[in-house]
Amino acid sequence: MTHRLTPAATGSGRRPLRTAAAIAGLVALTATACGDSQGQPAADGRVTVVASTNVWASVATAIGGDDVTVTAILSDPSADPHGYEAKPSDATAFAGADVVLSNGGGYDDFFTTLVDSSGVDVRRIVAVDLADPDANDHDAEPIPGDTAHSHGEHSHAENEHVWYDMETVRKVAGKVAEELAAVAPDKAETFRANAANFDKSVQELTVKAAEIGQRKPGAKVLSTEPVAAYLLRTAGLDDVTPAEFAEAVEEESDPSAAAVADAEALVTGKQVVALVYNSQTEIPVTKRLKEQAGAAGVPVVGVTETLPPGVTGYLDWMTKQVDALAGAVAAA
Numbered sequence: 001m002t003h004r005l006t007p008a009a010t011g012s013g014r015r016p017l018r019t020a021a022a023i024a025g026l027v028a029l030t031a032t033a034c035g036d037s038q039g040q041p042a043a044d045g046r047v048t049v050v051a052s053t054n055v056w057a058s059v060a061t062a063i064g065g066d067d068v069t070v071t072a073i074l075s076d077p078s079a080d081p082h083g084y085e086a087k088p089s090d091a092t093a094f095a096g097a098d099v100v101l102s103n104g105g106g107y108d109d110f111f112t113t114l115v116d117s118s119g120v121d122v123r124r125i126v127a128v129d130l131a132d133p134d135a136n137d138h139d140a141e142p143i144p145g146d147t148a149h150s151h152g153e154h155s156h157a158e159n160e161h162v163w164y165d166m167e168t169v170r171k172v173a174g175k176v177a178e179e180l181a182a183v184a185p186d187k188a189e190t191f192r193a194n195a196a197n198f199d200k201s202v203q204e205l206t207v208k209a210a211e212i213g214q215r216k217p218g219a220k221v222l223s224t225e226p227v228a229a230y231l232l233r234t235a236g237l238d239d240v241t242p243a244e245f246a247e248a249v250e251e252e253s254d255p256s257a258a259a260v261a262d263a264e265a266l267v268t269g270k271q272v273v274a275l276v277y278n279s280q281t282e283i284p285v286t287k288r289l290k291e292q293a294g295a296a297g298v299p300v301v302g303v304t305e306t307l308p309p310g311v312t313g314y315l316d317w318m319t320k321q322v323d324a325l326a327g328a329v330a331a332a
Contacts, residue, residue, distance in 0.1 A: 044069075047183045049176075050093050052102040052111035053081055053306050055163045056127065056172070058313040060101055063176045063194045067187050073111060077308045080281055081108045094118040098183045101176065104128035105160030123179045130171040131162050161305070165230035166206045169314070173198050201315050205322060209234045212326045216273070219329050222266050224286040225249050225278040228303040228321070232276065235325060239276075240266060249286065260285060267292045273332035274299045274325070280306070299328035 049070045051057035057072035064070065071093045074081055081103070090110075094100070097120055102111045105128035115124065162168040177195035181188035213219060213236020220238045223229070226246055232239050242262040248255035255263070266272050267289060275293040277286065279302045293300050301324050311317040 045184075047098045047180050047187075048096050049099045049101060049180075050097045051100070052108040055306055055314065055317075056101045056103065058307055058317075059169065059173055059198075060099075060176050062198050062313055062315070063173055063191055064180055065190065065194055067184065067190060068180065073114070074108075074306065077304060077306055078280060079306065081110075081305065084108070084110050086110045086114060090114055091118065094120050094122075097122050099123045099125065099176070099179045101125045101172075102127070103160065103162065105158060105162070107160040123182065125172065125175050125179060127162050127168060127172050128158065128160060130175060131158065131165060131168045133158075159226055159229050161227050161230065163314075164228050164303075164318075166202050166209070166234060166318075168230075170199050170202050173202070198315070205315065205319060206234060208319075208326075209322045210236060212322075212329050213237050216329050216332070219332065220266075220272045221274045221276055221329075222263060222272045222289075223276040223278075224289060225281060227278045227305060228276055231303075231321070231325070235322075235329075237273075237325075237329070240272065249281075249283070255285060263289060264292055267298055268296050270296055270298060272298060274301050274328040276301050276303055276325070278303055278305070280304050299331060301325050301328050 045067070047064060047068045049057070049060045049064065049068050051060055051070065051072050052074060054072040054075040057070045057075075060068060061070045073090050073093060074084055091114060094114065097118075100111075100115050100122050102108050102115075102125070104112075104126035107128075115122070173195050177191040180191045184191075209231060217236070218238065220240045221232060223232070223239055223241045223246065226239075226241075229239060242259050244259040245255045245263045248259065267275060275289060275298055277290055277300050282290075290300055301321075303321055307314070307317050311320065
């Protein structure tokens with residue numbers, strides 16, 4: 001048997017979210033077909049998983065292998081989950097679902113609303129909930145773009161792009177194996193073995209990323225958005241992006257002229273070894289920075305929020321990004 005990674009819907013750009021009521025209306029059209037599926041594998045014996053993006057879907061696929069059917073609500077490489085607008089077809093993806101996997105932290109609220117409105121009793125995995133709450137309390141400066149979020153009875157600063165935090169990804173993979181095993185106990189050993197192999201590869205990639213900064217201590221980078229901030233920290237690089245610039249872009253507002261000037265000076269003055277560029281949310285200000293980096297001979301390292309075409313899964317995607325970052329820093 002083969003597994004599939006299916007885009008349930010696509011979108012593009014930063015667009016307003018539908019209201020919870022509107023999404024609930026969409027789900028109501030299919031809720032009667034969903035029912036209670038928790039702990040009940042499909043007729044073909046495979047466990048059905050629905051993920052908010054193809055990033056987390058690829059992690060589920062790596063752990064489940066041929067014993068899972070995985071659907072990603074958002075797979076369009078040009079879309080931004082922050083502003084994704086749910087479609088009627090998205091609601092149908094939850095029919096028969098056993099496990100749902102999302103990012104959390106306000107990143108993919110559309111997915112939470114879809115699940116809540118579906119009426120399906122499923123096992124839920126939220127990546128942000130597995131992240132280390134003390135990750136930003138270390139000696140390093142706070143990650144640019146961090147905001148305060150509340151989880152239950154405690155609050156802490158966090159950057160929601162936790163798929164770039166490899167420790168969190170390892171925890172998510174382990175949790176996926178646990179939940180899949182709960183649904184299909186007869187395949188538990190397979191899920192655990194797959195998770196162990198995945199975990200080993202992520203650990204090796206973490207070591208590889210850490211070597212970037214070890215080879216060039218004190219190397220500075222500029223980011224158009226704090227998407228890959230966790231990776232930059234793992235790599236031991238100094239993200240010197242002006243806080244006002246990072247916060248404005250993250251909040252989809254125009255940075256002040258002074259903030260833009262500060263960011264541009266870092267590039268034109270070649271004070272950074274690379275520009276880390278989020279290619280999925282290009283705006284005039286960031287596009288100009290990219291052009292200036294090219295003119296100044298500063299390497300541009302592209303990062304994305306979903307898996308781009310041509311990669312086979314999370315490990316392939318992240319390895320290519322780590323290699324690109326390593327190459328840029330080494331060339332400086």
